[in-house]
Amino acid sequence: MIRNQLRLAAAAAACLVLAACSQPADMGPPQVDVPTPLPSGIDFSPEIETEPVDESCTPLASYNPGTTSVEQAIAGLDNQDQITIGVSQSTNLMGYIDPETNTPAGFDIDIATAIAHSILGPDATIRWVPMTSGEREEAVNSDRVDMVVRTMTMNCKRWANVEFSAEYFHAGQRLLVPTASGITGLADLADDHRVCTGDGSTSVRTIAEQSAAQAVTVPDFNDCLVLLQQGTVDAITSDDTILAGMAAQDPTLEVVGEAFSQEPYGMAFQKGNTDLARYVNGALAQIIANGTWQTAYNKWLEGPLGVPGVPPTPQYRD
Amino acid sequence: MLAALRFTPGQLRGVLVLVAALILGAGITGMTAIIAKSAVIEETTSQSGRLSVAALSLYQALSQADATAASSYLTAGTPSDEMNETYREAMRDATVALATAAGEVKTPADTALVAELNARMPVYTGLVETARTFNRLGEPVGATYQEQASTLMREEMLPKAHDLQENSLGQLNDSRAEAAAFPWVAAGLAVAALGTLVWAQMWLSRKTNRVFNLGLVGSTVLLVGFAGWLATASLASASHTNTSHEDGSAPLELLAEAEITAQQARAEESLLLIARGEDQAAADRFEEHFKALTDPGKLLDRLDEAFADDAELSANIDTAREAAETWRAGHDEVVKLAQSGQYTDAVVLVVGEGGGEDAPSLWTSFTTLNNALTEATDVSAERFAEATNDAQRSLSGAAAGLAALALGALISAAVGIQLRVAEYYA
Numbered sequence: 204m205i206r207n208q209l210r211l212a213a214a215a216a217a218c219l220v221l222a223a224c225s226q227p228a229d230m231g232p233p234q235v236d237v238p239t240p241l242p243s244g245i246d247f248s249p250e251i252e253t254e255p256v257d258e259s260c261t262p263l264a265s266y267n268p269g270t271t272s273v274e275q276a277i278a279g280l281d282n283q284d285q286i287t288i289g290v291s292q293s294t295n296l297m298g299y300i301d302p303e304t305n306t307p308a309g310f311d312i313d314i315a316t317a318i319a320h321s322i323l324g325p326d327a328t329i330r331w332v333p334m335t336s337g338e339r340e341e342a343v344n345s346d347r348v349d350m351v352v353r354t355m356t357m358n359c360k361r362w363a364n365v366e367f368s369a370e371y372f373h374a375g376q377r378l379l380v381p382t383a384s385g386i387t388g389l390a391d392l393a394d395d396h397r398v399c400t401g402d403g404s405t406s407v408r409t410i411a412e413q414s415a416a417q418a419v420t421v422p423d424f425n426d427c428l429v430l431l432q433q434g435t436v437d438a439i440t441s442d443d444t445i446l447a448g449m450a451a452q453d454p455t456l457e458v459v460g461e462a463f464s465q466e467p468y469g470m471a472f473q474k475g476n477t478d479l480a481r482y483v484n485g486a487l488a489q490i491i492a493n494g495t496w497q498t499a500y501n502k503w504l505e506g507p508l509g510v511p512g513v514p515p516t517p518q519y520r521d
Numbered sequence: 522m523l524a525a526l527r528f529t530p531g532q533l534r535g536v537l538v539l540v541a542a543l544i545l546g547a548g549i550t551g552m553t554a555i556i557a558k559s560a561v562i563e564e565t566t567s568q569s570g571r572l573s574v575a576a577l578s579l580y581q582a583l584s585q586a587d588a589t590a591a592s593s594y595l596t597a598g599t600p601s602d603e604m605n606e607t608y609r610e611a612m613r614d615a616t617v618a619l620a621t622a623a624g625e626v627k628t629p630a631d632t633a634l635v636a637e638l639n640a641r642m643p644v645y646t647g648l649v650e651t652a653r654t655f656n657r658l659g660e661p662v663g664a665t666y667q668e669q670a671s672t673l674m675r676e677e678m679l680p681k682a683h684d685l686q687e688n689s690l691g692q693l694n695d696s697r698a699e700a701a702a703f704p705w706v707a708a709g710l711a712v713a714a715l716g717t718l719v720w721a722q723m724w725l726s727r728k729t730n731r732v733f734n735l736g737l738v739g740s741t742v743l744l745v746g747f748a749g750w751l752a753t754a755s756l757a758s759a760s761h762t763n764t765s766h767e768d769g770s771a772p773l774e775l776l777a778e779a780e781i782t783a784q785q786a787r788a789e790e791s792l793l794l795i796a797r798g799e800d801q802a803a804a805d806r807f808e809e810h811f812k813a814l815t816d817p818g819k820l821l822d823r824l825d826e827a828f829a830d831d832a833e834l835s836a837n838i839d840t841a842r843e844a845a846e847t848w849r850a851g852h853d854e855v856v857k858l859a860q861s862g863q864y865t866d867a868v869v870l871v872v873g874e875g876g877g878e879d880a881p882s883l884w885t886s887f888t889t890l891n892n893a894l895t896e897a898t899d900v901s902a903e904r905f906a907e908a909t910n911d912a913q914r915s916l917s918g919a920a921a922g923l924a925a926l927a928l929g930a931l932i933s934a935a936v937g938i939q940l941r942v943a944e945y946y947a
Contacts, residue, residue: 233633240673292797305865331862335799425665452660
């Protein structure tokens, strides 16, 4: 015992003398977390809006085309020689840049092209202006574009800021899941499931109110597909059109369940530019009647959505 | 013992002991100071030098890889051979630099940084390759993978590479300060020994009525030589060490920063188009990087200032500045094209081969800028190595020479005094 203490004391003294008793550096392997690539701005517990939904109007009712002439419509353009159309360039199947040709393509693009041809003829000069969903209302009202055709849901809040055409597509919110997950609808989602959607969209609120799952938001909903493929989230919720665009890129994913929200898409115009809205409504009725609408649906959406397309019946307020 | 000092022979021996102790002290501390200096300079060229070079080239290679991967995504699955080559070379440089750094790190913090970077490397390349595959298949989700790869690089890998570089440069600066320090203890002891010798000779000449004691005079001369050599060697090596910093490593850091800033701006420019013009954050980051490069008083101006009296290097900076201006003008055109829906034209302008000197694409402008900075970096690196070699050369032989001089002075003093002592017993 005493001998041990002596040894300790001797060792301590030796340490002091040598002054070299600094601890040897910790040479164990450093602790490194498994790197998980995440998009910037991802939010794993987004705040859910609780403000009551504005239901003071009939969102589907647009302006009756009546006898509005094409001249009146052209007079409503910012530049009479061309038409500028705000679109998405990153929503597969609806409005996106085809990576092989670098040109805009999709259902929204086809509908917008048909409308433009109806206004300015088959040689119309169309300028596509890419924009985020947050820019849409500002873009039509600031003359950046003549109209916006970009998966835009008609609702009373937006009617206060822009004019809408009649409904040109009826979308609804659904779920995209891996086929092997066994999830077949909202009821299968438990509180340990993460469901991804774009921030600022109404989908966040709907999924939070109607299911037990934890919502995860990202600034660009395209990030959701990558997160689902990487296994960071269990499902994606958004409009079925957008989900179809994702499912088309990955054969192991499928769109499941009934639609649990109504998303009527309208084309948007500057507030007060009702002449253009009226003329476009006439043109829309025409492309529905002549089969252009059906062709576009069959080309882009029929396969991925798995149901035959039924064009919406236009509703007018006057 | 004390009694002996009352008589002259005893006093003489006492003087000898004092002088011997001081000369020995000066000799030993002087020699060790020079040896330590050499070792530290050796270290700046080897261990911490190699670490900071590796950290710097890692940082550069990573940001180069990011810029090229993003650009090549825009070429719709068929990037040019040059772009492919640049990306592969950048990844090779990054992995080699990381392996080198792993062998040189000394602190647990640096070890952790290298491990974190290493863990992210395969994740990054995985994302880039997935992006390319989806892009070839024509699936737009490839764009999101490419964005995620760039986010990983921008938010995690580049900051860690930067930290590693800062740490290694910090260590290098510490070593440099150590190498440039003057050996005050050795110099002080040498001066004290000289003083004692001079006093001893005056004392002896009073005692013995003889003006010179050859041994002590010889010792004094040798000791003056010792002090002179010590001072010159130390000052020269310090000056070379500082030159290596001012002409070499300081501009090197500045050049690297400029190069990395340009590469990051290039990556953001590509991301802007990859996001189909729907990513304002990328546009903002581009502006930020470009401002840091070209605004008055920023990187290019600072480089101009650093190379003001060097025609070769300032020519490189002029080329870089010109290319940056062309790039800037082209970038504004790209933004205009993208916002007005002329996406294909925008992409061609960003990643195309351009129409020769009169109509360079942004890719050629960026490459010109990048190459000009790389050339300047090579010249600076050479100067750094030269100055470090000079610093080492000025120390060569100093340790052995100082030891010989101190020993000579010691023997000479001992003989001189001993001869006087002997006279008392004759």
